[in-house]
Amino acid sequence: MNNSEQHRNTLSRSEAELKLTDFVFGRLSAEEQAVFEAALDEFPDLRSEADQIRSAFAGFDRQDYLERRKLAARNVSVHVQEGLSSAHRAGQRNRRFLLRMAPLAVACIIAVVFFPPFNDPTVPAGDESAFNEDGMPVLDGLDEFLQEAGQENIAELLGDYPANLLDGSELSDGELDAADAEILLETSWHVNAGMPVLDFLPEVVYEDELQSLFDGVEHVASL
Amino acid sequence: MENVLKLAGDQAILTEFREGDADRAADAFVRAHQDFVFATALRYLQDRDDAGDASQEAFIKALASLGNFRGESSIRTWLYRITVNVCSSMKRRKTVRSMLSLDGIGALLRSRDSTPEQALEDQNFRDNFDLILAQLPPKQRETFVLRYFDELSYEEISQMLGTSVGGLKANYYQATKKIAQLLESGNYE
Missing domain, CATH: 1.20.5 (Single alpha-helices involved in coiled-coils or other helix-helix interfaces)
Structure with missing residues (x-):
């Protein structure tokens, strides 16, 4: 019960309506019930409404x-x-x-x-037996061919690029690495891709480069 | 008096859950509130199996955070919110499923699971009074059930439904009048 109700001890009709259900189902305190019953005397239609609700719920x-x-x-x-x-x-x-x-x-x-799951760019992929101790490809007949063609002419024609292929033993480690890196640069994406199916590609490209070299040397030798 | 005892029960469960046998406390917690949660879920979802699933999910969520329950509201208010949220999510999921035309398959699977005993029980539970309740506007229905059956205070219901106490009293009065009319007329099927 709020303060205004306590002071008045009476309920307006709308206040009484809001308390009607709790009254019917016995949820009002003794004090609230007394105030509500006083309101029922004032609003007799609410009493009949309360009786009607009570009667309807009696069977439930x-x-x-x-x-x-x-x-x-x-x-x-x-x-x-x-x-x-x-x-x-x-x-x-x-x-x-x-x-x-x-x-x-x-x-x-x-x-x-x-x-690391990447191919070492300094060592071309492929059969290890196809490389010499410097990590360079072993090409049958290259030494004899170079003897016949003359190393100086070939070196002059091809500059530094193939030097490590022609006579790697005379190059310093740094020069060898630089030459290797240059050759492998173009094929690095194959090497670094790390896909097994592409592992053979660097070697293919590598040997393609060598084939071009042979062609060049053969041409010089024929001059 | 019943509310006071219930509160004491909840407090004892909470203490046991935090400091004693958590499993035993969890079981007591579920048993103490399972009919309230299940009935709430059933009113929202109108399907016994879904209500069972929602109750399970709601309790698992509640138990996961029961240790951190701060008591800012009553346990029932807190559980009611969790249950309603779970039911809303479930309804959304059902809507998506029906949009994807998988609802028919779900209904078929459910009908396979439902035994004749369950169907009879379902029918008994969802009796005439539920048909009457189904005719009330949702807010009036919730107010009536929470006040008349669950005997919650207007303040608790107000927290649950987000309605003013005055509004709730008006809803309760209107709902009761309507139910009385329907009970007397018998015209609710």
Whole structure:
């Protein structure tokens, strides 16, 4: 009951209407009920309305309805337990998965650090036996051909570019690296792509370059 | 008096959940409120299976944060909000499913799961009074059920529904008058 009602001890019609339902269902305190009953004397039509509501609800068993509601909901606790167990099992599965994957992830990181998944640009891909100890391709007949053609002419024609191919032993490590890098520059995307299917391409391109070199040397030799 | 006892029960459950046997407290918590949550979900979703799923989801969400419940509102107010949010999400998902024309398949699957006993129980629960309640505007229906069956205070219902106490009293009065008329006339099927 609010202060104004306490002071007046009477209710307006609209105030009484708002309390009518609680009055019928016995939800008013003793004090509120006394005030409401005084209002009913003032508004007799509300009394008949209260009687009508009481009579209509007399045939309805509220307690029975609540019992059936409880019965309908009885399996909820079981389903919640199932849901919680399922969530718990899923959590355990995730934890086990992570625990199993952790060593694999560490192994992958170590492998990536120590064995990068890229081809070493200083060593062309392909059969290792096709390269000499300096990492250069072993080409059958090249030495004899160079003897016949004359190394000086060839070197003059081709400049620094093929020098490491012609006589790598006379070059410093830095020069060898520079020459290798130059040759591999054009094919670096193949090398760095890291796709197995492209691994052979650098070698193909590499040998194509060498073929061009042979053609050039042959041309010089024929002069 | 019942509310006071219920509050004491909730407080005991909360204390047990935080400081004692959490599993036992969780089970007691669900059992104490399962009919309230299920009935709320059923009113929103109008489908027993969906209401069961929504109740399960609502309780799992509530239990996940029960330890952090600060008591700014009553447990029932808090649970009601969670349940209504879960039901709204479920309704949205159902709408999307129906837009994707998968609803028919879902209904088919559900009908396979439903046993004759369940169907009978469903029918018994959703009796004449539910047909009457279904004829009320949603706000009047919610106000009536929360006040008449769940015996919540107007202040709690006001927090749940976001309506003023005066407005709730008017809704309760109108709903009761309408129900009385329908009960007397028997014209609600």
